[in-house]
Amino acid sequence: MSTPGDSPSVPAPRKVVVLFRATGDAPIMKQSKFKITGTEKFAKVIDFLRKQLHRETLFLYINSAFSPTPDENIWDLFENFGIDGKLVVNYACSMAWG
Amino acid sequence: MDKLIAAVDHLVFLISVCFARSWDFTSWADELSNLLGNISIRFWENCSSIRCMAPGTWDGTLTAEEFERAALHLVSTWERCCPDLPQWTWQTSTKTVLSSTSDHACGYLVLQDVRVSSDQKDDMEKLDAYDDDDDGDDVEDHATMYVGSLGVNEQHLYTYHVVYNESYRVPMLFLQGRLQDGRPLQWDSVLRDLPVGSQHVSDQSRWTFLTQEDHPLLHRPWFALHPCGTSEIMRLVFSDFFLQGKKDNVFVSEQLEELSDISAVLEKQDTCESLSGREKITISDRSVKWDNSEERLASWIEKYILTWMSFACPAVGVAIPSRLYIESK
Numbered sequence: 001m002s003t004p005g006d007s008p009s010v011p012a013p014r015k016v017v018v019l020f021r022a023t024g025d026a027p028i029m030k031q032s033k034f035k036i037t038g039t040e041k042f043a044k045v046i047d048f049l050r051k052q053l054h055r056e057t058l059f060l061y062i063n064s065a066f067s068p069t070p071d072e073n074i075w076d077l078f079e080n081f082g083i084d085g086k087l088v089v090n091y092a093c094s095m096a097w098g
Numbered sequence: 099m100d101k102l103i104a105a106v107d108h109l110v111f112l113i114s115v116c117f118a119r120s121w122d123f124t125s126w127a128d129e130l131s132n133l134l135g136n137i138s139i140r141f142w143e144n145c146s147s148i149r150c151m152a153p154g155t156w157d158g159t160l161t162a163e164e165f166e167r168a169a170l171h172l173v174s175t176w177e178r179c180c181p182d183l184p185q186w187t188w189q190t191s192t193k194t195v196l197s198s199t200s201d202h203a204c205g206y207l208v209l210q211d212v213r214v215s216s217d218q219k220d221d222m223e224k225l226d227a228y229d230d231d232d233d234g235d236d237v238e239d240h241a242t243m244y245v246g247s248l249g250v251n252e253q254h255l256y257t258y259h260v261v262y263n264e265s266y267r268v269p270m271l272f273l274q275g276r277l278q279d280g281r282p283l284q285w286d287s288v289l290r291d292l293p294v295g296s297q298h299v300s301d302q303s304r305w306t307f308l309t310q311e312d313h314p315l316l317h318r319p320w321f322a323l324h325p326c327g328t329s330e331i332m333r334l335v336f337s338d339f340f341l342q343g344k345k346d347n348v349f350v351s352e353q354l355e356e357l358s359d360i361s362a363v364l365e366k367q368d369t370c371e372s373l374s375g376r377e378k379i380t381i382s383d384r385s386v387k388w389d390n391s392e393e394r395l396a397s398w399i400e401k402y403i404l405t406w407m408s409f410a411c412p413a414v415g416v417a418i419p420s421r422l423y424i425e426s427k
Contacts (some may be wrong), residue, residue, distance in 0.1 A: 023337065057299075059409065061329065064336055065405060066408035066418070066423045067409050068408075069418070078143075
């Protein structure tokens with residue numbers, strides 16, 4: 001137990017395995033499994049996928065539940081919605097509106 | 099099913115003939131008509147609910163009754179998970195003669211007076227500058243517009259409604275903005291309050307993204323997120339939900355086992371190629387059974403609006419906390 005005044009120890013950043021899964025008419029990536037530091041925000045996953053697929057309009061969602069906001073913490077998403085040690089991120093290219 | 103429907107129709111005909119021979123035709127016929135009418139409506143509602151759940155055929159829509167059920171679930175989940183945030187409430191709507199059909203929802207969701215900080219200067223340019231060094235000789239004129247300490251950033255107040263769209267059979271997001279003094283925001287001000295990404299989408303899809311519509315219940319012009327793509331997104335998102343799994347999402351577990359080991363990291367920014375052809379897994383490729391238990395159906399219906407909100411609300415700048423989905427997992 002740490003005494004008052006001691007700075008808390010900072011744990012080493014943990015990696016999260018992200019599995020990208022294409023849905024609808026979205027193109028499938030040759031490499032769909034990646035690692036990302038758990039302290040990163042979901043915005044990095046969104047930007048990464050946009051660059052990989054060369055598309056600005058992408059819809060990402062977790063399992064069959066919801067679309068995370070860009071400021072969500074990756075580790076928190078993995079802890080709550082991870083499957084078999086991986087965070088499955090589905091993506092689609094169809095326009096949601098219009 | 100067709101034989102059952104035909105049998106019910108024939109029964110109704112026989113009963114109506116019997117009562118037609120009674121001398122008190124009017125009262126008996128009215129009562130029977132109301133009774134059978136209600137039974138018929140519920141019968142068709144159940145049929146449509148079951149039909150829309152069939153594997154591979156669900157079109158991403160929901161009935162008015164399902165909309166109400168999902169909305170009430172949202173209200174209770176939001177209250178439990180996000181007590182510190184402005185609350186969504188359920189507002190019942192007045193029934194009219196035209197709203198007596200089963201496709202008309204009995205109410206709508208309301209999120210009232212959400213403050214949105216705006217850096218728009220157009221409103222401020224019309225007001226006199228406020229001088230902090232003013233010695234106070236000028237008597238405050240209560241007839242002048244309030245300037246206070248607004249400065250450059252002003253707060254706009256937005257109210258959001260989630261209304262059932264009977265044509266598309268999906269929820270529809272309406273919004274209305276106003277200044278703190280009550281003046282409604284115009285189209286260009288609302289657009290500038292949107293997230294940057296949504297502003298680009300609006301520029302590209304002028305008539306199919308954010309439009310000004312007649313509010314179906316209040317009959318006043320409100321801004322609305324166009325619902326034409328909602329069913330497609332919901333159909334995609336819930337495509338795995340109808341599959342029965344040994345655990346949660348057994349399909350995904352099977353795919354994980356087939357994939358190769360990790361060989362790339364995001365930091366290296368490896369390039370990749372997009373595959374041509376359709377190697378994606380469609381519903382028909384999956385060798386799993388469809389489970390139509392009432393518990394799974396009820397669970398799906400309750401999650402519909404929660405899931406839909408995670409797509410729709412951020413488009414207009416309303417963040418939906420992920421803890422809502424932890425609770426409803």
